Amino acid sequence: MGGGKNIMESDCSDRLNTYKKYDEELDALTIQLNSLYKQMKPVHERYEYIMQYFRQQKQRNLITAEEYKMRAERYVGLKKRKGSAQ
Numbered sequence: 210m211g212g213g214k215n216i217m218e219s220d221c222s223d224r225l226n227t228y229k230k231y232d233e234e235l236d237a238l239t240i241q242l243n244s245l246y247k248q249m250k251p252v253h254e255r256y257e258y259i260m261q262y263f264r265q266q267k268q269r270n271l272i273t274a275e276e277y278k279m280r281a282e283r284y285v286g287l288k289k290r291k292g293s294a295q
Contacts (some may be wrong), residue, residue, distance in 0.1 A: 256284065 260281065267277040 261275055263272065263280055266272045267274060
């Protein structure tokens with residue numbers, strides 16, 4: 210646990226307990242997220258590589274924009290990043 214000097218000096222024990230609870234939970238969540246990111250990064254890179262192929266096919270008019278969009282929309286994470294689908 211780090212930081213929070215002003216909270217640590219506070220007279221309110223509830224505030225201090227809440228701070229400690231959230232700081233510990235943040236540490237645990239950060240460890241989980243970092244682990245997931247390490248697992249996801251190569252998978253996402255491969256996804257981008259494959260989607261680049263389909264972007265080329267769309268640019269060459271070998272597939273329609275709708276066919277490309279249909280493929281891009283398979284990835285739920287893409288829907289959350291506004292404007293990422295081309």
